[in-house]
Amino acid sequence: MRNRMRSKKRFKVKYILIILFLFAGISVVVDLVRISNYEIIPMRPVEKIDLQQDQVYYDLVNGVDSIDWNRLDGTLEYISNEYDCSDFRLVNLVRILYEYGDQIPKEYKTKIEDVLFGFRYWWDEPGENSMCYWSENHQVLFASAEYLIGKKYPHVVFKNSGLTGKQHMEKARKCALDWLEMRWKYGFTEFYSGVYYKEDIAALINLIDFAGDKELAQKSKIIMDLLFYDVAAQNINTMFVSASGRAYKGNRTGEGGSTLGGLTSYYWGDGKECGAGMLYGMMTTLKYKLPPVLAEIAKDSSNVIIQQSNGLDISELKTEGYYGTDNRSMMMQWGMECFTNPEIVRNTLAHIRNCNMFSNAFIGDFKMLDFSLLKWLRLEPVVTRVINPQPNGVAIQKGNTYTYKTKDYSLYTAQAYHPGTYGDQQHIFGMNINNHFSIFHNHPALEKDRNFQSPNYWVGYGHIPHSVQDKNVNLSIYNIPEKKGLMEMDLLDYTRAYFPTGEFDTAYIDQTFVFGKKGETYCAFIGANVFNFRDNTKNDIIQKGKQTFWITEAGSKTEDGSFGEFVERIKKNTVDFNPVTLELNYRSNNTRYHLKFGADFIVNGKIIDTAYSRYNSPYAQARKKDKTITFNHGGKSLFLDFYKQIREFE
Known part of the structure; x- marks a missing residue:
């Protein structure tokens, strides 16, 4: 009797599984037919239109x-x-x-x-x-x-x-x-x-x-x-x-x-x-x-440090009240260009469906996730978490920015901005050589001759470095994976810098050093491996290797004396890098810097807090969501109260 009952139960389970399997198969087929009929509308005219x-x-x-x-x-x-x-x-x-x-x-x-x-x-x-x-x-x-x-x-x-x-x-x-x-x-x-x-x-x-x-x-x-x-x-x-x-x-x-x-x-x-x-x-x-x-x-033109917090992280959307699919929430989420990220992808798909946007060329590829089974089982976040598509890097998250300005240069960094992740159009670090031109380094997402809007060789990152700054020194560690991501377009085994030697008065490579002088502004790159110019260029410097670092130090005649003295001092500085643990130590001007990839930035034994208030500079001090903000400098001021609509300046 019991064996007969067990057999009936097994038969029922088997029958239910067959029905579910057939239902799933039919659902997928129906969805495939429906999705195949989506047509993408051109975003640009075929022939250029005269716009006057x-x-x-x-x-x-x-x-x-x-x-x-x-x-x-x-x-x-x-x-x-x-x-x-x-x-x-x-x-x-x-x-x-x-x-x-x-x-x-x-x-x-x-x-x-x-x-x-x-x-x-x-x-x-x-x-x-x-x-x-x-x-x-x-x-x-x-x-x-x-x-x-x-x-x-x-x-x-x-x-x-x-x-x-x-x-x-x-x-x-x-x-x-x-x-x-x-x-x-x-x-x-x-x-x-x-x-x-x-x-x-x-x-x-x-x-x-x-x-x-x-x-x-x-x-x-x-x-x-x-x-x-x-x-x-x-x-x-x-x-x-x-x-x-x-x-x-x-x-x-x-x-x-x-x-x-x-x-x-x-x-x-x-x-x-x-x-x-x-x-x-x-x-x-x-x-x-x-x-x-x-x-x-x-x-x-005085020496100033400007710290600022810009935007939100995806992890903050829920507590700040921008996590739903209402218009206001979607303005914040999509304003951050969060589309495929696991926390947001279900909202994205719901919004595309609600607004009839599978025909939009920018987001038409989301049809690949427009399957009823994924929706019913709420599996879209699992899929995007497993695949980790490169478009995850499109999301613009909070930028805690640090800028050091003098009369001769400015050095700037988005501090510890999501190290190792993809970067679509973010610009994490660079130096302005007075107002003549800028220099920067990146891990290109594509080779130089491949045409793609972003990310590419010049725009964005294949993988974002762990980049931090204190005054005139920036430390950046790159940790490039051994294997390309499932949907990653390319995975280059080098990093590079824009360094236009023809624009400098003096500029040259010396093994693991790069030096430049323009007027009274000096700059130096220090790397883990030997630097070389890319073939047939004098503005594109390559450093091979997947676990590498770039140290940038800015200087000037006022701060360092002659360019020769600057170069000599930089070469004598102590540098130590462990490519396994990804720890970088640098000593310059009696200051000790320590950075471990994905961990704390330490200066002279003190952990540096790189999460900033809304404004922290000689000109303004304010927290996020403060009711009022006041800017002061040079005997002049600006007072702002958004909610009371007050704007006063002298």
Whole structure:
């Protein structure tokens, strides 16, 4: 009897397993068919479109007699097709409508309005495209444009969304205020970005000039001030290059002067106005004035240490209230570019489904995880944790930045920023040789001749070093894995540095040393292995090896005497590195430095705390989420109270 019962139970279990297996198989097949039908929408036009909205606005401001309005045809075509960065094109189109709308011929104005009424202003609206809505700068650009276009046409029903202009205003106002509050509480996720701060400025100045909403305009001014403090504190003699959440090649090398589109020169340099471009509203605005203390901070040539905390870590999202799939939470998560990370991936997939974005070229690959079984069993985090895809490195987490500035140079580091992880566009360490150019080192994610936006040879990292700094000395240890990750594009067995010898007065390699002199500024690299120039280059220095270090020491005539004396002193310094335990010891100028990969940074026997307050500098002291912030320097000050909307300066 018992044996018969056991047999029946085994039969039932076997039967249930067969049914479950068949169900799973059918589910996977159905999902495969569905996923195979997803189509990706192009993010860029096949042929280049002539975009002249910036030049048209410039001509209008400067009184050009006759405007050919057909010059805006390319801009309208670009926006109507909702190609990526359409929000960039809306900046000066909005300014044209507000300042010169009465000069636009009626027929052409109708053409502009038809495009604007059919546009998809946010990810939750009907339609599909491949625009990036989510990064920090895009969020405020879309909110700014939607609010101001809605304000311009409050009673019109927009044909794409079915909302009136007034409803668009209300929706965009909430997004804009959420965005502004996040910056007040935590700073910029895309911290010190010479590229994307320009987009933030363009969006904010439009809100300041045209919103007509006291709270929105005043809070935009306050956040603009915080942005310009970042620029002023990190710049050296008008060159704005520093550690950054998002940086491209030119932002790391200091190419083109790196003057934030000319704004650093305009505000505290030679005063020359910017030309036609997204930032030209800063030349025409009557409603925003740069607080004088910020220009004084930018011009400060004394030796200063600037410590700052920017953004959040993924581990902080839950306690800070940004862990759900509501609009505000997704703005924070996707503003940090957290997509595939195990803690966030389920939110990502839910948001893509809710907003119909599997057709978006940026995130279309998430269709690979759009299987019902994964969703039902909540296995997506397990999959991304096991695979550890390289896109995990896209996430921009908290940057605890340390900058040491003198009249001759600045040295900067994102302290102990997630050592060993992938890095998409982060810039962890570098040195500005006065305002001439910058030097830096990295572990390239791809070989030099491989074309990929990021990460690549010049942008981001294959694997981020453990990098720390104290005053004029930086220690960086690289620990490159022996085996390539499952989805890693490449795994190079060397690190390299940008060191443009042709730009120096004197520069050379001496075995495991590199020295450079420009004017009265000196610099040195020290490595674990012999340095060599990459073939056919004089600006690209290679250090072979997977477990290596780079020590950087900055100096000057004022601090070190002659360049020869600097070189002699550096060569006599004690260096000890254990490639097994990954421990590095360095002694210079009677100071002892110790760093172990993934562990503490110790200076003269004391553990250094590299987790900073919001602001810790001679100019400002504040914690995250403080109600007020005061900046002081040179007898001038700026007082800010975000929630009471107070902005006072002298």
